[in-house]
Amino acid sequence: MHKNTSPFLGLLMLLFSLPLLAQQQEKQVLIETKNTALILTVGSNQRLYQSYFGEKLSDHSDYSHLMATRHEAYVPAGMENLFEPAIRVTHADGNPSLELKHVNTTVKKQDENVTTTSITLKDPKYPMEVVLHYVAHFNEDIFKTWTEIKHQEKKPVTLHNFASSMMHFDASSYWLSQFDGDYMIEMGMKESQLTNGIKTLDSKLGTRAHMYRTPVFFLSTGGKSTETTGNVVAGTLAWSGNFQISFEIDQANSLRVLSGMNPYNSEYQLEKGKTFTTPPFIFTYSGQGKGQASRNLHKWARKYGVLDGDKPRLTLLNNWEATHMDFDEKQLVELFDGAKKLGVDLFLLDDGWFGEKFPRDNDRTALGDWMTDKKKLPSGIGYLVSQAHAKDIKFGIWLEPEMVSPKSALYEKHPEWILKLPNREEHYSRHQLVLDLTNPKVQDFVYKTVDDLMTQNPGISFIKWDCNRMMTNAFSPYLKDKQSHLYIDYTRSLYAVMERLRNKYPHLPIMLCAGGGGRTDYGALQYFSEFWPSDNTNGFERVFIQWGYLNFFPSVTVSSHVTSMGKQPIKFRTDVAMMGKMGYDIKVSSMTPQEIEFSREAVKTYKKLSPVIWTGDLFRLVSPYEENRAVLMYTSEDKNKAVLFNYILNTRHKEKLAPVKLQGLDPAKRYIVQEVNMLPGTQSQNPAHGKTYSGEYLMKVGMNLSPGRLTPVTSNIFEITEEKHLSEK
Structure with missing residues (x-):
């Protein structure tokens, strides 16, 4: 500062410089x-x-x-x-x-x-x-x-x-x-x-x-x-x-x-x-x-977020709808023929296969007793695995290892392993209770349940991991005076078990199920290959449910099965399942020859289209929340191929639907449009079928996906392929 500068002026200069000094810091x-x-x-x-x-x-x-x-x-x-x-x-x-x-x-x-x-x-x-x-x-x-x-x-x-x-x-x-x-x-x-x-x-x-x-x-x-x-x-x-x-x-x-x-x-x-x-x-x-x-x-x-998220998935047939818990060894082996008829990769044995002292004949018993019910399956799980492999299909199995039935040997042997309040009546949901996974001994038990099953039956190729109830009246004997740690430590303990399992079985496909969509998050999906969005498999309802999940989760994770729930046409139910990771939970013996023929070809079609569905960019074109239809498409990263789904929901008399402008294509490329997954003996009635358009036309002018009179609960799938790549199909 100049020696002639007054103290007041110097102070003023310092005050003005403070904001600059702060900014510099x-x-x-x-x-x-x-x-x-x-x-x-x-x-x-x-x-x-x-x-x-x-x-x-x-x-x-x-x-x-x-x-x-x-x-x-x-x-x-x-x-x-x-x-x-x-x-x-x-x-x-x-x-x-x-x-x-x-x-x-x-x-x-x-x-x-x-x-x-x-x-x-x-x-x-x-x-x-x-x-x-x-x-x-x-x-x-x-x-x-x-x-x-x-x-x-x-x-x-x-x-x-x-x-x-x-x-x-x-x-x-x-x-x-x-x-x-x-x-x-x-x-x-x-x-x-x-x-x-x-x-x-x-x-x-x-x-x-x-x-x-x-x-x-x-x-x-x-x-x-x-x-x-x-x-x-x-x-x-x-x-x-x-x-x-x-x-x-x-x-x-x-x-x-x-x-x-x-x-x-x-x-x-x-x-x-x-x-x-x-x-x-x-x-x-x-x-x-x-x-x-x-x-x-x-x-x-x-x-980064899903186990083997960039790897192919298995199509499967689940026995639940065909048998529920009422089955025996002979029936299951016969069901393998149904899986073979459909052309799927895997047969999944659902709930009801276990229990020794208390057989699992209904949902009131046996959770926690993970040994084979010898009355139903005298030859054991290994026999089913070998019979499935003999028919050239893989074998998977259902588990609910975090839960216990009050009527079980585990409950009798280890009451201290169960989450329940002292001095209160037990509160059940689905007639079961939750094991105290914060206890390291319980973690070891859950790990050993899976490890023993895999070790004794090394041919098992898939697990459905269920969790059918929430926590109520929960108290951990293990945590003692730290009960407020329960909710956090339980989830951390689940992840610790999965970490151990993944160290030994790094690529075993496991479906994350929790009575439907009770666990759908990227904390769990780092250990699981897919999830079960809902027990509601009605094709009409599934359009909305899957639409919601696809906002945040890729289609390769969203399991979607063709079932008989809802009684919609089998083509509609199948087309809805193809939107995600398709499978079947249906009584094949009750299907007509035409339905079996259609389904067998649908599996082939799905396997051809699945690389685009699983790894392509998703474009939601028409929301079911805004119109009486849902339209979405997947486009490959190189923009050479796309798959378009069109679902007609409820319609009014003489309702007309506007053409749909596509997205995600290359405007300079030329694409041939072909309707696929048709019923046997039918041909496409869409005027775009078999024609070639520029990507610019399809995105600026669009396609009339529903020409003529509308029929409720119907659907179409269109394969869109760049003209010069048509020979690769």
């Missing part, structure tokens, strides 16, 4: 994918803020203009925060506050596509640390985030809230699409505008936790989004237990979104030196509507 953390950027800023106060989330800017210097320090990225409770916190703790000395300041940021590049950014935050007064992890999947435009919490206090710290993610948005309006339902009506789509206050999506069911609501959402900002327009965030929590996703709009119309395990009845005593890890929250941003957000998730899931 701020540091941005840039996390990018191919099309999206998440910008976090370390403020001059060393707190971490979310500054931006949206479409990536080509000039990084433009990020310097952001309002950098308005929204703290992971807000703790107990300080000056006035809204829902991401984390709330009580220290060992009773202090209920937490302050988080930035310590360091590390960036680790796993490969050319995956980068992990880890940001360490610490409390300046207490030895407590929170690490925020952000994984960016560049080509898929997917982010995955989770949190690690640990401390070095002398006594345990109580965790009350522990979000996996906190996100902030500033827009004129917000629209939420949620997916709710119940048993047999899973995954119903609802959309509503968010208003001031808190909107919460959650589960408190423990096991089968997603029966009423799946931990997924679309969030549209600045107005409603469509399949092809609008700014939208798709999010999902990779957790099979209780979850909570909350949306809070404050007095300034800012929105904060919190996602994670449900803190309900789950206060967690964290010991010194231990790490509490939250489940991953997986999300993506699209500036081109919901369809692109779904395709981002599907691409990521097939490569």
Whole structure:
């Protein structure tokens, strides 16, 4: 400073320079994918803020203009925060506050596509640390985030809230699409505008936790989004237990979104030196509507989120509808012939094959007693495996290893292994109780159940893993005075068992079933090859159920079986099943010769089309929520082939349906359109069948998928192939 400058002028200059000094101390953390950027800023106060989330800017210097320090990225409770916190703790000395300041940021590049950014935050007064992890999947435009919490206090710290993610948005309006339902009506789509206050999506069911609501959402900002327009965030929590996703709009119309395990009845005593890890929250941003957000998730899931997500799947015939629990060895072997007639890959033996002291003749007995019922199957499972292989089909089997029947040898031998309240009457759902998977001995038992079955019958090629009840009146004898750990530790224990099984059987296909869609999340799907969306296999209802799941999960995971439920034409039921991972649960002996002939050819057709259905980009063209039809298509990555599904639902007298503009094709390529999966002796009546069109025509003019008079509950499948690739069919 010049020696003649007055003290007042010097002070004034210093005050004006303070904002600049603060700005210079701020540091941005840039996390990018191919099309999206998440910008976090370390403020001059060393707190971490979310500054931006949206479409990536080509000039990084433009990020310097952001309002950098308005929204703290992971807000703790107990300080000056006035809204829902991401984390709330009580220290060992009773202090209920937490302050988080930035310590360091590390960036680790796993490969050319995956980068992990880890940001360490610490409390300046207490030895407590929170690490925020952000994984960016560049080509898929997917982010995955989770949190690690640990401390070095002398006594345990109580965790009350522990979000996996906190996100902030500033827009004129917000629209939420949620997916709710119940048993047999899973995954119903609802959309509503968010208003001031808190909107919460959650589960408190423990096991089968997603029966009423799946931990997924679309969030549209600045107005409603469509399949092809609008700014939208798709999010999902990779957790099979209780979850909570909350949306809070404050007095300034800012929105904060919190996602994670449900803190309900789950206060967690964290010991010194231990790490509490939250489940991953997986999300993506699209500036081109919901369809692109779904395709981002599907691409990521097939490569990173689902066991063997990029590998082929097996078609199967399940015996449940044919026999229920009333069968014997001879009947099952005869059913193998039905599988052979259909041309499927595998026969799946469902519930009812086990029980020694208490045979499994109904759903009131034998869960937990996983030994073969010698009365039904005197030659054992190995005999069935060998007989199936002799007919050139694989063999699979049903299990429900987390459950126990009160009428079972296991219940009599180990009452301390069961979740139930002391001094209360037992409460049953489906006449069964839940095993206490937090107990390491129970974990060993569940692991051994599967391992023994596979070791004694090494030819088993598939398992259906069921879970038919939620937790009620739950108390863990093992956890003793830490009952609030039950919901969290149960799910972690399930994953620990699956980790052990996958170390020994890394590629065994296992279907994730929970009385239908009671477990549908990417926490479980890292161990499972597919899931069962619903016990409702009515083809008409399945259009809506599968439509919902396909918003967030790729078709290769969505098991869909042809059954006799609903009594719709077999072509309609089959065409609906082809939308996902097709199988059969039907009494083949009751089918007509024409139905068997059609189904055999349908399996061949499906196997030809399945590479596009399983790995192609999904385009939802007409929603069943908006019209009396549903239209969707899958397009191969190279845009050489596509499969189009058209389902006519209910129609009115003389109703006419407009042509449908296709998506995802190459406008410069020429495509031949052929209707496939026709009933024997019938020919396509669609005028587009056998004709060649440019991709531009199909996308700008479209196809009349339903010419002539409409017939309710009918369907069409069209194979669309680039002209020069037709010889590859």
